[in-house]
Amino acid sequence: MGRLATAYGQAVAAHREALRRWQRARQALAAAGPAAPGSPELVARLARLGTDLAGSVTADLTAAPVPVRIGEARSLDGGFPVLVPLAGGTHLAVDVDARDPRVGELLRAVIVRLLAAAPPGAVRVAGIDPAAFGAAFLPLRPLLDAGVLAPAATTATEIAALLDEAERHARAAQHAGAADQELLLIVAASAPPPRELARLAALTHAGPAAAVCVLLAGWPPAGPGGAPPLGATTALRLNERYALVGDPPGQPFSVDGSGLAAPVVLDGDPAAGTVAALGTRLAAATRRAEAVRFTDLLPERRWAESSATGLRTVLGRSGRQPVSVAFDDATPHWLVGGRTGAGKTVLLLDVLYGLAARYAPTEVQLHLLDFKEGVSFTEFVPTDRDPSWLPHARAVGIESDREYGVAVLRDLREELTRRAGLLKRHGVTKLADLPPNARPPRIVTVVDEFHVLLAGNDALARQAVDLLEELARKGRSYGLHLVLASQSTTGIEALYGRAEAIFGQFPLRLALPGGSGVLDPLNDAAKTLAVGAAVLNTAGGVAGANVEVRFPDAHAAANDLATLRHELWAARAAGARPPTVFRGYETPRLADDPTWTALRPTTDPPLALVGRTVDVAGSPAAFRLDATPGRHLAVVGTDEVGVDVLRATTLGLARQHAPGTARFLLAPLAAGTVDRADDLAMTLAAAGHPVERLDVAALRARIPLLATPPGGAPSRTYLVVFGVDAASATLAATDPVTFRSGHDELRALLRQGPGHGVHLLGWWRGLRRLGEDLGGAQHRDDVTCLVALNVPGGELGLHLGVHDLSYTPRAGRALLVDRHDHRTSLIVPFVDDADEQE
Numbered sequence: 001m002g003r004l005a006t007a008y009g010q011a012v013a014a015h016r017e018a019l020r021r022w023q024r025a026r027q028a029l030a031a032a033g034p035a036a037p038g039s040p041e042l043v044a045r046l047a048r049l050g051t052d053l054a055g056s057v058t059a060d061l062t063a064a065p066v067p068v069r070i071g072e073a074r075s076l077d078g079g080f081p082v083l084v085p086l087a088g089g090t091h092l093a094v095d096v097d098a099r100d101p102r103v104g105e106l107l108r109a110v111i112v113r114l115l116a117a118a119p120p121g122a123v124r125v126a127g128i129d130p131a132a133f134g135a136a137f138l139p140l141r142p143l144l145d146a147g148v149l150a151p152a153a154t155t156a157t158e159i160a161a162l163l164d165e166a167e168r169h170a171r172a173a174q175h176a177g178a179a180d181q182e183l184l185l186i187v188a189a190s191a192p193p194p195r196e197l198a199r200l201a202a203l204t205h206a207g208p209a210a211a212v213c214v215l216l217a218g219w220p221p222a223g224p225g226g227a228p229p230l231g232a233t234t235a236l237r238l239n240e241r242y243a244l245v246g247d248p249p250g251q252p253f254s255v256d257g258s259g260l261a262a263p264v265v266l267d268g269d270p271a272a273g274t275v276a277a278l279g280t281r282l283a284a285a286t287r288r289a290e291a292v293r294f295t296d297l298l299p300e301r302r303w304a305e306s307s308a309t310g311l312r313t314v315l316g317r318s319g320r321q322p323v324s325v326a327f328d329d330a331t332p333h334w335l336v337g338g339r340t341g342a343g344k345t346v347l348l349l350d351v352l353y354g355l356a357a358r359y360a361p362t363e364v365q366l367h368l369l370d371f372k373e374g375v376s377f378t379e380f381v382p383t384d385r386d387p388s389w390l391p392h393a394r395a396v397g398i399e400s401d402r403e404y405g406v407a408v409l410r411d412l413r414e415e416l417t418r419r420a421g422l423l424k425r426h427g428v429t430k431l432a433d434l435p436p437n438a439r440p441p442r443i444v445t446v447v448d449e450f451h452v453l454l455a456g457n458d459a460l461a462r463q464a465v466d467l468l469e470e471l472a473r474k475g476r477s478y479g480l481h482l483v484l485a486s487q488s489t490t491g492i493e494a495l496y497g498r499a500e501a502i503f504g505q506f507p508l509r510l511a512l513p514g515g516s517g518v519l520d521p522l523n524d525a526a527k528t529l530a531v532g533a534a535v536l537n538t539a540g541g542v543a544g545a546n547v548e549v550r551f552p553d554a555h556a557a558a559n560d561l562a563t564l565r566h567e568l569w570a571a572r573a574a575g576a577r578p579p580t581v582f583r584g585y586e587t588p589r590l591a592d593d594p595t596w597t598a599l600r601p602t603t604d605p606p607l608a609l610v611g612r613t614v615d616v617a618g619s620p621a622a623f624r625l626d627a628t629p630g631r632h633l634a635v636v637g638t639d640e641v642g643v644d645v646l647r648a649t650t651l652g653l654a655r656q657h658a659p660g661t662a663r664f665l666l667a668p669l670a671a672g673t674v675d676r677a678d679d680l681a682m683t684l685a686a687a688g689h690p691v692e693r694l695d696v697a698a699l700r701a702r703i704p705l706l707a708t709p710p711g712g713a714p715s716r717t718y719l720v721v722f723g724v725d726a727a728s729a730t731l732a733a734t735d736p737v738t739f740r741s742g743h744d745e746l747r748a749l750l751r752q753g754p755g756h757g758v759h760l761l762g763w764w765r766g767l768r769r770l771g772e773d774l775g776g777a778q779h780r781d782d783v784t785c786l787v788a789l790n791v792p793g794g795e796l797g798l799h800l801g802v803h804d805l806s807y808t809p810r811a812g813r814a815l816l817v818d819r820h821d822h823r824t825s826l827i828v829p830f831v832d833d834a835d836e837q838e
């Protein structure tokens, strides 16, 4: 037990020896003359205390009191050590607070001795000091660093919170009834305010099962009102030189309640080196004993739980107690806060794997949305390296776009409506009341960095807020649960005025380091957290309802996670499908796109496939090129990606025609497009399609011919123009014979061409140019299929005559607009440069 325990053992031996000597001295004194009243009794009791001490220092501080040395009694023949019982339901009070240095020293000595006497991890110390702001605890810094001493509570709020936790600890200990409970040593270096003092006093009456020991300095406090009585407490009174020790509970020194008849000189501070050594030893032991392992979170049996009334999982531990968290009627939604690097991802992984291990995919499904650059949820989806996936995961968004987030929320709202119908049909109001065979799984949707979704004050943010509010309000009854996680909940403009309505539905708060924002402004419990710990609060974040939880580092347990995932994957139902995955950073490759590879010559009318929609299913972004006037594609924007989009679309169309049934007219008008067009022409020709190259003059000449029905030519003609705007001067000129301009002819082609299988696929480098070529706003339906690249949303709205269009141009994204079926969707356009024609 180290140097301290050895010192302690020596002290006990010295005490016994001193008692013996003192006894002999008293007997000699008694023989010599009349005994002092009560002294034989005193001697006998001291002797008994000495006998009790003959046993070894007890390891279990909650089973029975242990004798702890507090100082040395002065007697006629010198001194002897004085020990008082502590722990095991007994306590100590001193009438002067720790602003008297002797008291501070005594408290520190007792703390150190109790810690040294017990096995590591058996004692936790919580300090209170409203009078001197925790000064009494400063020399014990190594114990603070070791995690066995909490920072002192100095304000009424902190003290109240500490007492809340102590009362919870006491209740839990009484309830658990286990012999090896952790002892909570509450050390008040000065008396707290009356209400808190009364609560502290009540703890002294709680008995040994509560596993609480109170050291209270400054009791009874001066002032009116009287002090609450303490239970099972040895009381010390200090005079100028000595301490007078009252009768210890159960082992009184006196028969008349006068306490120890000898004055006592209290022990001084433990040596700084001793404290440091103890701190080091305890820190190492605490780390070992308190390490929460990922496997501790897992149930004995997989998929054994029912989600009828809610979902529960173990998040970590508080002290030695496991802490569970739930998605149920009381805590349907969670709010998680923590600065970057605080362990948010790890905590979410702990929760998600915990749920996945307890509940089968028929009981819970997961939608996982991440808005940051990172890899939070990648491990739930199949990859080249590891084909496994988490069978509960239905949709996973990695580095998601806000539009994807809104699409997920919209899908959830549809699910909500479906479930409302289901409940109605069964005549019940809650998921739990449905018959088991009709009960759908609960759905947990995690939105990491959700503030990104709500950032800005645009139409998208408003939609997201509306959806979130509705899901938060109604989700509880329908088994839809939300976890919103963020670095910060401040600065979310779109929430102004609605924050309360939304976050009021999130009673469960988890604050990681730097995550105080999810707690009440008066609750600063998260300020002192270290990585690996979180404040759990199921009362909407109010101070006083905190439980500090330590959770395991899932990153460090990557092998355990993978083993579990493979186990669950292997147990998936036959025919189970992997989650749909949206990777925001990914450029879709034509060869990997299932819609593109499935294109066959039977597709009629042909599809102009331009990319993938940013939605939950990753649906194809395409236009049907049917015979309706205006079925042409305009790709708009200065971004040269326009060339790639046209190329991919053309190749897709080529796949839908048997050789010889479609011809391709390529007009590379914009600078730098000739090589690309040549390359495309070769690819098309290799696939057996007739291809022609047109320059601007040839284009001008061909347009009128294309506007009129050909006789017996191939069924389709695609006029692919790279940089239509480059032809505007030529098109503006009027033909001296027909008096028609090229623009007139173009407009005729746009209207009549589709009727006989002619479609224009054009790249315009500006919206204004497109508008001019079409002949003004009234002709905008002459090209009904639009892919907008780097075109400002406002300008696009004007062109389309749509006032609330929400589009922010960005790399790798485009807006698809189909004026015929009123579709507007964000897409990831194809920009693949590889040779896709297999």
Ligand SMILES: Nc1ncnc2c1ncn2[C@@H]1O[C@H](COP(=O)(O)OP(=O)(O)OP(=O)(O)O)[C@@H](O)[C@H]1O
Residues within 6 Å of the ligand: 338, 339, 340, 341, 342, 343, 344, 345, 346, 347, 374, 531, 532, 533, 550, 551, 552, 553, 554, 555, 556
């Ligand atoms: N319970 C834990 N115990 C020990 N270390 C942990 C624990 N939780 C997280 N960490 C460590 O903290 C680091 C950050 O964790 P994590 O990636 O979860 O942070 P984050 O809050 O998601 O950060 P970011 O938002 O930047 O992704 C990791 O290196 C991880 O190993």
